[in-house]
Structure formats: structure tokens, C-alpha cells
Amino acid sequence: MAESQSDDGQPSGDEDALHIAHCRSKRQIAALELELETMRASSKKSRRQQDSYVHRGRAIRRLVTLYENVEDLIAAFDRHQEFQENDHNESDLENTCDDDRLYKSFEELITVLPWMKKIVLRGTADELEDICKQLQKGADGARGDDTANLKQDIVSWLTDLFHPIEPPLCTTTKDEHGFVHDVTGKLICPAEFDWDLAIVKDGIRDRNPSYLVTAYSWPLFLYENFEFYSTDAERGLFRSSLLIKAFKFIFTSPSSIRDLDEDHATPGHRRGSSNQKAATKNHIASILGMKAVTPRSIAYTAVQVRFALSSANTWHNVDGDFDYSQFYNTILDFFEDLPGPAAKKRVDELLAWWNRKAFGKNRPITLPVTAVKKSSVSQLAAQHLAKEVE
Structure with missing residues (x-):
């Protein structure tokens, strides 16, 4: 069957619209494929990052602390910083002394994993929580x-x-x-x-x-x-x-x-x-x-x-x-x-x-x-x- 054309030899309006829709669909499919590939790459990168944190965490029990969790060490650091920045009395000093061992362990953590200091100081709460879980696993x-x-x-x-x-x-x-x-x-x-x-x-x-x-x-x-x-x-x-x-x-x-x-x-x-x-x-x-x-x-x-x-x-x-x-x-x-x-x-x-x-x-x-x-x-x-x- 002959292709329908307008008087000037160009495709009719219906065919032109169909062609445009077809091209748009192809672009949408290509965009979705790119998005899917990006998601897959991001997922692989996230898994690699998690594996990396787990691997780095293997040093913690051996060189930092055998029993405390990473979150406890960070909490001790936060309390130490608050004590340094704010006015304190003798009861505050006593509490800080109780945390002294934990704070020493935090200092060891930063020595063994120096990049953690930047995460602790500037990372979001969700990011820090996720990294701590991976480190703890390792x-x-x-x-x-x-x-x-x-x-x-x-x-x-x-x-x-x-x-x-x-x-x-x-x-x-x-x-x-x-x-x-x-x-x-x-x-x-x-x-x-x-x-x-x-x-x-x-x-x-x-x-x-x-x-x-x-x-x-x-x-x-x-x-x-x-x-x-x-x-x-x-x-x-x-x-x-x-x-x-x-x-x-x-x-x-x-x-x-x-x-x-x-x-x-x-x-x-x-x-x-x-x-x-x-x-x-x-x-x-x-x-x-x-x-x-x-x-x-x-x-x-x-x-x-x-x-x-x-x-x-x-x-x-x-x-x-x-x-x-x-x-x-x-x-x-x-x-x-x-x-x-x-x-x-x-x-x-x-x-x-x-x-x-x-x-x-x-x-x-x-x-x-x-x-x-x-x-x-x-x-x-x-x-x-x-x-x-x-």
C-alpha cells in the first residue's frame, strides 16, 4: 500500500505525529536504560564502599578497642568536645574522667583510621551510622x-x-x-x-x-x-x-x-x-x-x-x-x-x-x-x- 503523503509530497500529519512519538519513545527508553545503568553502577560503588569499610574495620578490635562499639567512641568524643567548649563544674569533670578510657580509644581510632575524623566532624548522621555499622561488622x-x-x-x-x-x-x-x-x-x-x-x-x-x-x-x-x-x-x-x-x-x-x-x-x-x-x-x-x-x-x-x-x-x-x-x-x-x-x-x-x-x-x-x-x-x-x- 502506498505511503500517504500530503500534496507537497511530505508525510501526512498523522504519520508525522506517529514518527515523532516513535522517536520520543526511543529517547525515553535510552534515558531509562542510562538511568538503570547508572543505578547499577551506583549500587556496585556502594557495595564496594561498604566492603571497603568492613575491611578497614578489621583493625579496630586488634588495634583500637576490643569491647566498645565505634558509636560509643564517637559519643565519648562528643562529650569531650562539649566539656571543652562549655562551662563545667566538678561533677562534669568526674563524668569526663569516667569517659577518659573511651576517649583514649577514640584517639587510637583516629590514629589507625585517620580519615574517620573528617567523617565524624562533617559527615551526616545517616552517613556516620552506616559507616559505623560496616566498621563494626569488620x-x-x-x-x-x-x-x-x-x-x-x-x-x-x-x-x-x-x-x-x-x-x-x-x-x-x-x-x-x-x-x-x-x-x-x-x-x-x-x-x-x-x-x-x-x-x-x-x-x-x-x-x-x-x-x-x-x-x-x-x-x-x-x-x-x-x-x-x-x-x-x-x-x-x-x-x-x-x-x-x-x-x-x-x-x-x-x-x-x-x-x-x-x-x-x-x-x-x-x-x-x-x-x-x-x-x-x-x-x-x-x-x-x-x-x-x-x-x-x-x-x-x-x-x-x-x-x-x-x-x-x-x-x-x-x-x-x-x-x-x-x-x-x-x-x-x-x-x-x-x-x-x-x-x-x-x-x-x-x-x-x-x-x-x-x-x-x-x-x-x-x-x-x-x-x-x-x-x-x-x-x-x-x-x-x-x-x-x-
């Missing part, structure tokens, strides 16, 4: 992974340390661990008690009030060679080989544990050790941007080891009379709440020892500002400047 996920992985490997370490173990420790269940087993019982026994005495062992197992196991006592596993000196309770504290193994297992790599005795190896063996390979590997510490051992990473490791040695199969803040949260905070107080310069010097020496054990001699070391000022380069620069002024 934080708890990392803790759960470390707990599950450590449960199996710690049995092999104990077998090496106390071989032969009778009865053998099981790697799949912890029902026979803790105070049920002589080896794990000795290690989590309060250091001031002598586990080898039957009266102590029976008293702990029966929850005798004279032998309660609480976070007011240091567990024996924290001490070097698992030996406690009542006249010097600090001697050997946090120098346990078991604690170092667990730290390296969590923060460097399971294989790096083999290099703990590298300092005692022959030069030829040292050059051929796997420690140099580990230095180039993207282990957890390097992924987290961790350049040195921190008190909070030690406290995190200690809690994980204590839980791995216990008979508890699921994570709880309290195990019998032992409060894990109090235990964690007590360790932080040992490192961070120091009575004076002598204690600080001992802690600095302990952390230096940890850095050598955990990362070896070749780890990057940041030179203190005071040392930089005393350097010959700085002296020359100052002398040059002085001569210019003369």
Missing part, C-alpha cells in the same frame, strides 16, 4: 576469625612446649581445656597461686572463695618461662613465648613463628631464614599500617590467648569469675597509666623488646624528634643559619 569479623584460628594452632604450640601432654589436647572442642586439663589449667592459673599444689588445683576447680580466678590476677601464661616472682611481680611479665607466638600468628603470619629464635641462629642460617621473605609479604600488620607493636595489640593478643586456653567454646565477656573486659583494661593500664618516668622507661624497653621479637631487626624505625635535632645534619643546618645572621 571489627567483630576479624576477632571471630582470630579466635577460631588460634583455637587449633595453640594446641600444637602447647604440645611442643610441654611434650608429652597427657591426655592430648583436642583441636576441635575445648571442653577438656581450661582448668579441666593440667597444662591449660596451669597457664591460666593466677600467677600468685601454685597450680602444682593439690589444694590450689582443687580449690580453683571447686570455686573455693580462697582460690577464685579473677582479672585481678595476672595469668601465669603472661610470664617468661611461665615463672612468677612474688618479690618482683613485673619480672618477665608480657615476655611469654606463648604470647609472642600468638602475636606473630595474628599480626604477621603463622609461618613467621618459626623465626622466633632467629637471634640465636648462626649467621649463615639467619641469612637463609624465612623472616626476610616474611618482610616482603603483605601480612596483617602491614595491611593495617602497623609499624610497631602497641599496648593494645598486646592486650588483644593476651585476651585471645586466655580465651583459647579456657574451656569456653563461645565468646563471652565473663568466664566464671574472670572478666575479660577488666583483663583487657588492666593490661592497657599497665602500659598507658604509668606512675612515673621509671615505669615509662621499663615499658619503653619492653615494647622495644616486643618490636625486635615481632618484626626483627630490619623493621622500619622512626627516629625521635630529639634525636633528629641532635644529628650532625641538624647541627650543620643551625650553624649555617647562624653564620647567615652574623
Whole structure:
């Protein structure tokens, strides 16, 4: 059938309108397809952002705080800011002191995740809430992974340390661990008690009030060679080989544990050790941007080891009379709440020892500002400047 045309040979009005409608429909379809593609891309970007926040959150339990939520740390920051900005009385000061631990954890959060400060200061409430949820998911996920992985490997370490173990420790269940087993019982026994005495062992197992196991006592596993000196309770504290193994297992790599005795190896063996390979590997510490051992990473490791040695199969803040949260905070107080310069010097020496054990001699070391000022380069620069002024 011939196409209907007007007298001048052009399509009729109806056909022209139909053509225009057809073109408009095509444009609308193209616009909808573009909108759909944009939505898909936005959804992928949002998922990538969420995955990124979850991944970054894995540092929080390990390096910032083991128990508090991110929202609690931000709330402590807000209260601290209000206290700084407004008039306050003694009751306000008391409340602020109660938040001091949380605020310290917030400062650690900003150190570990520096981009969070901008989010806290300028982000919307909805944005901040969403990011906190993702960070929390990553934080708890990392803790759960470390707990599950450590449960199996710690049995092999104990077998090496106390071989032969009778009865053998099981790697799949912890029902026979803790105070049920002589080896794990000795290690989590309060250091001031002598586990080898039957009266102590029976008293702990029966929850005798004279032998309660609480976070007011240091567990024996924290001490070097698992030996406690009542006249010097600090001697050997946090120098346990078991604690170092667990730290390296969590923060460097399971294989790096083999290099703990590298300092005692022959030069030829040292050059051929796997420690140099580990230095180039993207282990957890390097992924987290961790350049040195921190008190909070030690406290995190200690809690994980204590839980791995216990008979508890699921994570709880309290195990019998032992409060894990109090235990964690007590360790932080040992490192961070120091009575004076002598204690600080001992802690600095302990952390230096940890850095050598955990990362070896070749780890990057940041030179203190005071040392930089005393350097010959700085002296020359100052002398040059002085001569210019003369």
C-alpha cells in the first residue's frame, strides 16, 4: 500500500505525529536504560564502599578497642568536645574522667583510621551510622576469625612446649581445656597461686572463695618461662613465648613463628631464614599500617590467648569469675597509666623488646624528634643559619 503523503509530497500529519512519538519513545527508553545503568553502577560503588569499610574495620578490635562499639567512641568524643567548649563544674569533670578510657580509644581510632575524623566532624548522621555499622561488622569479623584460628594452632604450640601432654589436647572442642586439663589449667592459673599444689588445683576447680580466678590476677601464661616472682611481680611479665607466638600468628603470619629464635641462629642460617621473605609479604600488620607493636595489640593478643586456653567454646565477656573486659583494661593500664618516668622507661624497653621479637631487626624505625635535632645534619643546618645572621 502506498505511503500517504500530503500534496507537497511530505508525510501526512498523522504519520508525522506517529514518527515523532516513535522517536520520543526511543529517547525515553535510552534515558531509562542510562538511568538503570547508572543505578547499577551506583549500587556496585556502594557495595564496594561498604566492603571497603568492613575491611578497614578489621583493625579496630586488634588495634583500637576490643569491647566498645565505634558509636560509643564517637559519643565519648562528643562529650569531650562539649566539656571543652562549655562551662563545667566538678561533677562534669568526674563524668569526663569516667569517659577518659573511651576517649583514649577514640584517639587510637583516629590514629589507625585517620580519615574517620573528617567523617565524624562533617559527615551526616545517616552517613556516620552506616559507616559505623560496616566498621563494626569488620571489627567483630576479624576477632571471630582470630579466635577460631588460634583455637587449633595453640594446641600444637602447647604440645611442643610441654611434650608429652597427657591426655592430648583436642583441636576441635575445648571442653577438656581450661582448668579441666593440667597444662591449660596451669597457664591460666593466677600467677600468685601454685597450680602444682593439690589444694590450689582443687580449690580453683571447686570455686573455693580462697582460690577464685579473677582479672585481678595476672595469668601465669603472661610470664617468661611461665615463672612468677612474688618479690618482683613485673619480672618477665608480657615476655611469654606463648604470647609472642600468638602475636606473630595474628599480626604477621603463622609461618613467621618459626623465626622466633632467629637471634640465636648462626649467621649463615639467619641469612637463609624465612623472616626476610616474611618482610616482603603483605601480612596483617602491614595491611593495617602497623609499624610497631602497641599496648593494645598486646592486650588483644593476651585476651585471645586466655580465651583459647579456657574451656569456653563461645565468646563471652565473663568466664566464671574472670572478666575479660577488666583483663583487657588492666593490661592497657599497665602500659598507658604509668606512675612515673621509671615505669615509662621499663615499658619503653619492653615494647622495644616486643618490636625486635615481632618484626626483627630490619623493621622500619622512626627516629625521635630529639634525636633528629641532635644529628650532625641538624647541627650543620643551625650553624649555617647562624653564620647567615652574623
